[in-house]
Amino acid sequence: MVLNDPALLFQGILDNNRRMIAKTMTLIESNLPAHQQVAQRVMEKVLPLTGKSIRLGITGVPGVGKSTFIENLGVWLADAGHKVAVLAVDPTSQRSGGSILGDKTRMEKLSAHENSFIRPSPAGETLGGVAVRTRETMLVCEAAGFDVILVETVGVGQSETRVASMVDFFLVLMIAGAGDELQGIKKGVLELADAIVINKADGDNKLAVEKAQKDLELAMHLIAPETPTWNTPVLTCSSVIEGGTKNVWETVLEHKSKFKATKEFEQRRKKQSLEWMWTLVEEGLKQRFKHNKEINEQIPLVSNQVENEKISPSAAAERLLSYL
Numbered sequence: 001m002v003l004n005d006p007a008l009l010f011q012g013i014l015d016n017n018r019r020m021i022a023k024t025m026t027l028i029e030s031n032l033p034a035h036q037q038v039a040q041r042v043m044e045k046v047l048p049l050t051g052k053s054i055r056l057g058i059t060g061v062p063g064v065g066k067s068t069f070i071e072n073l074g075v076w077l078a079d080a081g082h083k084v085a086v087l088a089v090d091p092t093s094q095r096s097g098g099s100i101l102g103d104k105t106r107m108e109k110l111s112a113h114e115n116s117f118i119r120p121s122p123a124g125e126t127l128g129g130v131a132v133r134t135r136e137t138m139l140v141c142e143a144a145g146f147d148v149i150l151v152e153t154v155g156v157g158q159s160e161t162r163v164a165s166m167v168d169f170f171l172v173l174m175i176a177g178a179g180d181e182l183q184g185i186k187k188g189v190l191e192l193a194d195a196i197v198i199n200k201a202d203g204d205n206k207l208a209v210e211k212a213q214k215d216l217e218l219a220m221h222l223i224a225p226e227t228p229t230w231n232t233p234v235l236t237c238s239s240v241i242e243g244g245t246k247n248v249w250e251t252v253l254e255h256k257s258k259f260k261a262t263k264e265f266e267q268r269r270k271k272q273s274l275e276w277m278w279t280l281v282e283e284g285l286k287q288r289f290k291h292n293k294e295i296n297e298q299i300p301l302v303s304n305q306v307e308n309e310k311i312s313p314s315a316a317a318e319r320l321l322s323y324l
Contacts, residue, residue: 004034006041013144018117021144025119028136043136049143052267053085053159056252057163059153060173060190065199065239067172070150073245074107077148078115086110086118087164088152089134107281118303135166135276150293164192168265169252174198174216176208193232195251201236202244209236215310228318229262230255285324292324 004257011025027039060066074084081147084105110116111316119141121134153163164170172193196216202208216234225231233250237245259265289295302319305311311319 004038005164006038006045009038009042010045013042013140014049016144021140022119023082024140025137028131028140030152031123039136043139046139046143047170050139051142053142054147054169054252054256055138055149055151057151057153057164057167057170057272058173059171060199062177064173064175064308066152066173068239069197069199069237069245070152071107071110071145072239072241073249074110074116075113076243076246077249078110078113082115083146084113084146084148084150085138085146086116086150086152087122087134087137087141117141117144118208134163152310159270161265164305165272166188168259168268169194169255169258171195171248171252173198173199174212176205176212183318190232191226194230194232195248196220196253198234199239202238202241206223227262227264228266229258289321292323295320298323 007238009020009024022036024127027035027042032041053129058066058070070086073084075277078084107118111118121137134151138151143147149167152161152166169195170192172189174196174197198209198212198216213234213236220232220234223232233251235248237248256265259268298320303317304312306313306316
């Protein structure tokens with residue numbers, strides 16, 4: 001059966017067979033132990049062929065135009081000969097999974113392009129679970145020959161730190177009036193940003209965008225850069241004009257060039273691999289806890305004791321963890 005044959009799946013990835021790529025990703029996202037075993041065997045084959053793409057993470061407040069921006073940039077890159085993979089992440093509850101599929105339908109031109117591949121990732125039980133699967137699907141795309149990976153998040157929130165830890169360039173999209181919205185964005189997200197991009201810089205909106213750009217530049221002066229190699233720029237773009245996001249891509253390439261020269265590019269990826277390992281450890285421990293028979297037998301008793309204030313929540317947690 002093809003679905004369970006690592007060799008056939010691997011060959012399908014090498015051949016850029018979209019059906020095989022999608023099947024591999026389905027196995028990676030599955031929680032079934034048998035599927036996970038096959039996925040791990042495929043990943044072992046895939047790993048030596050990865051690392052040759054530029055990984056770009058894109059986030060922003062809802063309504064900022066992430067899908068339009070990604071389609072504009074993605075089509076421009078695909079037309080230029082790049083092979084573009086878009087991984088849409090939903091870090092919220094499973095009930096909001098439809099928002100991902102909505103993103104995909106809004107990228108009609110990019111979806112139909114022969115040089116593109118769009119994969120919506122289903123919501124996981126935890127933010128880490130989604131991040132783990134997104135990293136692995138990203139590596140599958142790289143092995144299939146995609147040289148630009150665009151990772152889209154649903155909105156600004158605590159998950160963005162996860163997304164930033166798996167990409168080479170982390171971009172925060174904003175819209176005019178962002179000076180007021182700045183308070184709604186966690187400082188930690190802005191600290192991680194490699195660029196702030198104000199979208200919708202077209203038509204009657206240009207003056208408002210210019211003002212927002214100045215406001216954000218002032219705000220960013222209060223945030224110390226992560227490295228002397230790079231000061232986070234505040235850019236403007238239009239996602240409705242052909243080539244309107246070209247300047248953003250040029251900034252991504254400039255960032256890569258500077259970080260390659262100082263060896264920080266490779267250092268960042270090594271650090272990300274270690275973070276990935278610990279994320280997998282945390283996820284594995286959680287799954288073992290969840291499926292431990294002794295723990296499941298004790299949970300009703302311990303829960304009842306906590307509810308009746310016979311034992312503190314911390315002591316109860318320690319008792320359950322002791323069965324691991």
